[in-house]
Amino acid sequence: MTKELFKGSILFGPVPAVLVTTINREGQANIFTVGWTGVACSHPPLVTIAVRKERLSYENIRATGEFVINLTTGKMLKMTDFCGCRSGRKVDKIKHFGLELEPGVDVAVPSLKISPVALECRVRSVTELGSHDLFIAEIVRNKVDASLIDKDGRIRLGEAGLLAYCHGEYFALGRRPLATFGHSVAKKAVRQARQQKKNQDRKGKKESF
Ligand SMILES: Cc1cc2nc3c(=O)[nH]c(=O)nc-3n(C[C@H](O)[C@H](O)[C@H](O)COP(=O)(O)O)c2cc1C
Numbered sequence: 001m002t003k004e005l006f007k008g009s010i011l012f013g014p015v016p017a018v019l020v021t022t023i024n025r026e027g028q029a030n031i032f033t034v035g036w037t038g039v040a041c042s043h044p045p046l047v048t049i050a051v052r053k054e055r056l057s058y059e060n061i062r063a064t065g066e067f068v069i070n071l072t073t074g075k076m077l078k079m080t081d082f083c084g085c086r087s088g089r090k091v092d093k094i095k096h097f098g099l100e101l102e103p104g105v106d107v108a109v110p111s112l113k114i115s116p117v118a119l120e121c122r123v124r125s126v127t128e129l130g131s132h133d134l135f136i137a138e139i140v141r142n143k144v145d146a147s148l149i150d151k152d153g154r155i156r157l158g159e160a161g162l163l164a165y166c167h168g169e170y171f172a173l174g175r176r177p178l179a180t181f182g183h184s185v186a187k188k189a190v191r192q193a194r195q196q197k198k199n200q201d202r203k204g205k206k207e208s209f
Helices: 056-064 074-082 188-207
Strands: 018-023 029-034 037-041 046-052 066-070 117-128 132-144 163-166 169-172
Touching (some): 029 056, 046 117, 056 066, 074 169
Antiparallel strands (some): 018 029, 018 066, 037 046, 046 132
């Protein structure tokens, strides 16, 4: 491949486009879209979001030390874009889309009913970086839509049709994975057993229609 050179910038993707819920001191909820989010640590479970100081959501998170990351799906495309283009200072985005909220379990911040997975987060630290401040937060509770949990209790996140953002464009993940974790180093017998299981699962699915 022949590469052309560009000055350093965030040419990085895909990233998840998530909807983050927050509340102000009076308990009024707001949502905004975040693409600069990621996993920082497995144990304890830490995530990051990078937020500009001028956002209403920034004020809310600073005031309460809590937020909820709501994963988004293809069905949530329009609201994900809108909530990233309009501030809660001007529009009540929750009313605008008639969104139903579910009360927080371990935080005071509600989550979005329409989202398949909500991560309740408590802020651990805030670092000023430049355009954005980086919040590192601990996930204190996960809420997962029952439709994504299979009969063996496994969470099938890949089936949610999650939304990704890549250099100005949105994509929904396909439901068929290309492969599973560890397939490149798995022994042939393990690969065959996995394939067999997959075929059986697929057959089972078809028969149930
Ligand atoms: C796809 C997408 C990703 C975004 N990612 C971020 C982000 O990571 N950090 C941020 O501060 N703003 C981000 N924004 C912009 C905010 O969501 C936007 O300014 C929003 O209107 C702020 O709302 P608020 O004032 O109600 O908090 C993003 C917008 C879009 C459309």
